[in-house]
Amino acid sequence: MIPAYLLLLLPLLGIVYFGLLGHKEDVGRQNIRFNGVTLFLSLWLAVNVFNSGSLISAGDYFIVDSFNVYLIVLTAFVGFTTSIFSAPYMAHEQEIGKLTVNRLRLYYSMYQGFMFAMYLVLTTNNMGIMWVAMEAATLATVLLVSLYRTPESIEAAWKYFILCGVGIAQALFGTILLYYAAIQISDVDNALTWSVLYENAKLLDPEILEIAFVFMLIGYGTKIGLVPLHNWLPDAHSEGPTPMSAVLSGLLLNDALYAVVRNKMLVDGATDSHIAGYLMMGFGLLSFLVAAFFLHRQKDIKRLFSYSSIEHMGLMTFAFGIGTPFATFAALLHMTVHSLTKSAIFVTVGHAAQISGTQSIEKIRGLIKTQPQVGWGLLIGTLAIAGFPPFGVFASEFLVLLATMQSYPWLTPFLLLGIGIACAGLFRNVQPMVYGEKPEGQQAVQANLWPVMIHLAIVLWLGLAMPDFLADWFTQATILISGSAPL
Amino acid sequence: MEIENLDHYSQVILSLAALVTLTSFIMLAQGRLLRLVFVFALQGFMLVSATAIAAYSFDNPHLYISAAITLALKVLFIPWMLRRHILKLNMHRDVEALSNKTAIMMGGASLVVFSYYVLHPIMQNSSMILLNALSLSLAVILLGMLLMISHHQAIAHVVGFMSIENGLFFAATVSTNGMPMVVELGVAFDVLVAAVLFGIFFLHISSSIDSLDVDKMNRLNEVDQ
Numbered sequence: 001m002i003p004a005y006l007l008l009l010l011p012l013l014g015i016v017y018f019g020l021l022g023h024k025e026d027v028g029r030q031n032i033r034f035n036g037v038t039l040f041l042s043l044w045l046a047v048n049v050f051n052s053g054s055l056i057s058a059g060d061y062f063i064v065d066s067f068n069v070y071l072i073v074l075t076a077f078v079g080f081t082t083s084i085f086s087a088p089y090m091a092h093e094q095e096i097g098k099l100t101v102n103r104l105r106l107y108y109s110m111y112q113g114f115m116f117a118m119y120l121v122l123t124t125n126n127m128g129i130m131w132v133a134m135e136a137a138t139l140a141t142v143l144l145v146s147l148y149r150t151p152e153s154i155e156a157a158w159k160y161f162i163l164c165g166v167g168i169a170q171a172l173f174g175t176i177l178l179y180y181a182a183i184q185i186s187d188v189d190n191a192l193t194w195s196v197l198y199e200n201a202k203l204l205d206p207e208i209l210e211i212a213f214v215f216m217l218i219g220y221g222t223k224i225g226l227v228p229l230h231n232w233l234p235d236a237h238s239e240g241p242t243p244m245s246a247v248l249s250g251l252l253l254n255d256a257l258y259a260v261v262r263n264k265m266l267v268d269g270a271t272d273s274h275i276a277g278y279l280m281m282g283f284g285l286l287s288f289l290v291a292a293f294f295l296h297r298q299k300d301i302k303r304l305f306s307y308s309s310i311e312h313m314g315l316m317t318f319a320f321g322i323g324t325p326f327a328t329f330a331a332l333l334h335m336t337v338h339s340l341t342k343s344a345i346f347v348t349v350g351h352a353a354q355i356s357g358t359q360s361i362e363k364i365r366g367l368i369k370t371q372p373q374v375g376w377g378l379l380i381g382t383l384a385i386a387g388f389p390p391f392g393v394f395a396s397e398f399l400v401l402l403a404t405m406q407s408y409p410w411l412t413p414f415l416l417l418g419i420g421i422a423c424a425g426l427f428r429n430v431q432p433m434v435y436g437e438k439p440e441g442q443q444a445v446q447a448n449l450w451p452v453m454i455h456l457a458i459v460l461w462l463g464l465a466m467p468d469f470l471a472d473w474f475t476q477a478t479i480l481i482s483g484s485a486p487l
Numbered sequence: 488m489e490i491e492n493l494d495h496y497s498q499v500i501l502s503l504a505a506l507v508t509l510t511s512f513i514m515l516a517q518g519r520l521l522r523l524v525f526v527f528a529l530q531g532f533m534l535v536s537a538t539a540i541a542a543y544s545f546d547n548p549h550l551y552i553s554a555a556i557t558l559a560l561k562v563l564f565i566p567w568m569l570r571r572h573i574l575k576l577n578m579h580r581d582v583e584a585l586s587n588k589t590a591i592m593m594g595g596a597s598l599v600v601f602s603y604y605v606l607h608p609i610m611q612n613s614s615m616i617l618l619n620a621l622s623l624s625l626a627v628i629l630l631g632m633l634l635m636i637s638h639h640q641a642i643a644h645v646v647g648f649m650s651i652e653n654g655l656f657f658a659a660t661v662s663t664n665g666m667p668m669v670v671e672l673g674v675a676f677d678v679l680v681a682a683v684l685f686g687i688f689f690l691h692i693s694s695s696i697d698s699l700d701v702d703k704m705n706r707l708n709e710v711d712q
Contacts, residue, residue, distance in 0.1 A: 107524075128667060135677045150695075161688070166648060211605065235707045
């Protein structure tokens with residue numbers, strides 16, 4: 001458990017460190033170092049879990065099993081690569097006068113605060129603390145959304161704050177109901193401990209748990225960005241600094257989904273009705289389809305890709321909702337490849353916006369001619385996220401389709417329709433930005449595209465040949481969530 | 488079961504549950520911000536009394552701690568902060584014109600019925616106090632949302648947000664004698680940070696749109712211009 005403790009401690013130190021010394025010159029580099037060390041710690045933790053199975057800390061406070069350890073590694077990895085991107089990006093924003101030193105200090109301090117909240121959501125074994133950490137993640141990022149202090153960004157941050165705050169309050173009501181059901185069967189001290197509840201799930205009152213799950217799904221679903229609770233998401237993504245969009249899309253949404261799945265495991269243990277699954281399928285499919293249509297009417301490049309995030313989160317929620325081992329495996333894989341691809345896309349989008357000095361799709365033109373790396377990065381990233389073979393998103397979407405055909409064949413046309421519409425929606429917007437004539441006077445900017453290349457290379461690798469240890473890992477997580485192996 | 492046959496604790500808690508819901512209704516129809524904040528503080532005070540009585544009846548020391556935290560946060564700090572902002576932004580003379588008060592109150596009443604409808608099936612086997620108190624706290628949560636929908640001032644939204652928290656806190660106190668201490672502390676910390684952030688946002692919003700009317704923040708939407 002030692003790496004897990006260190007993993008939580010380091011970002012906490014980071015909050016204080018950047019709060020005090022965030023005005024120094026090489027602050028971006030320090031942020032990379034902090035995130036690099038947490039990445040190392042997360043790998044250390046993963047090796048421990050790989051060798052000795054699930055770990056539960058003394059006093060049952062933290063749990064690390066095959067399900068959350070891979071999300072921890074993913075969180076640390078995306079956090080690390082985004083910090084590499086954010087260092088020159090934020091320095092550039094400061095140079096052109098969009099940010100002051102103090103706001104940069106706030107940014108780096110809250111970057112670590114957000115990472116801390118994410119690790120706490122993932123490692124905690126207490127459903128109440130999970131809620132507290134989820135709310136803390138909102139609080140840490142809300143000032144970052146309004147970092148530029150434009151009227152739009154303040155509006156976006158206010159919307160984000162109010163909608164997510166009210167939404168997640170529903171999840172707390174669900175947690176209270178869960179606690180009420182739990183104290184009927186266990187003693188008060190560990191009545192919210194997930195591992196204890198999971199072992200005794202059969203004894204929990206199914207009716208209370210079903211109602212509790214409705215509240216949890218609405219609460220955490222607001223954070224996942226499920227339609228019709230998604231309104232905050234495109235605004236917060238488009239108005240905040242781009243590194244924030246990358247971590248919000250790549251990490252926050254995943255971790256909210258993680259919270260829902262943990263709760264679903266409890267509800268499924270208590271009832272035989274599969275109601276949790278149906279609810280998730282319904283919300284997931286609705287989000288998937290609505291977001292696919294909305295892709296067609298976007299004028300802002302970051303809003304475009306945030307609707308694409310809603311679409312993919314919907315697909316994952318749908319797949320977890322089906323709940324067969326096959327579908328769960330597909331959803332886990334999709335979580336990984338979506339995080340990697342989407343954060344890579346936001347990195348290139350950030351550079352594209354800096355090159356043309358605007359986020360308006362109509363004004364971004366000729367990226368390949370101006371700066372080929374950025375143009376190709378955006379094009380390949382879009383190919384990957386739209387689900388073209390041979391990228392990993394194709395593999396996972398294909399698996400979701402197969403799983404749907406297996407269990408609910410009549411839903412397959414909806415999925416195919418959604419994928420087709422989303423693909424068209426993305427390309428009608430991306431194509432003119434990437435090709436097209438270069439506007440006069442458009443200059444290349446200093447860009448570090450290593451994170452993009454690494455992310456896309458991993459996604460490509462996952463699509464071509466998934467390494468054995470990763471497949472084992474997903475299989476173990478699948479067994480944990482759905483009860484049996486996928487194949 | 489007649490209410491006279493219940494023990495004193497249940498009688499007090501049931502009365503307080505009714506009063507907390509009543510304050511939610513008063514807030515719903517309140518157009519003056521200072522009074523709104525005052526009623527909110529009153530609601531907080533009722534919560535504190537309910538928690539202290541529960542702590543006394545069950546001899547549960549940790550409920551005293553949460554009662555003290557609630558007193559400090561919801562009765563003193565947050566109302567004080569909101570009051571200060573209202574006076575500073577010179578909004579204490581404004582009366583918000585609420586459109587269609589009757590419909591809002593009727594909507595509020597139906598939300599209470601709805602809360603009973605949702606929780607009745609799972610609570611019918613438990614005690615009367617639990618069914619009533621839990622349904623009313625769900626009603627307070629929903630009324631808080633209605634408050635946010637019907638009012639346009641950012642300060643009223645914060646009051647709504649915090650009264651949702653009140654409803655949650657009341658639910659936790661009466662149904663389970665409070666959440667585990669560590670969770671309760673965490674929630675209190677989140678509420679405190681949220682309150683401070685709201686204060687920061689009031690300044691940002693008023694300097695950006697020159698008022699706190701959130702209806703004027705309508706730049707971001709999917710509607711064609």
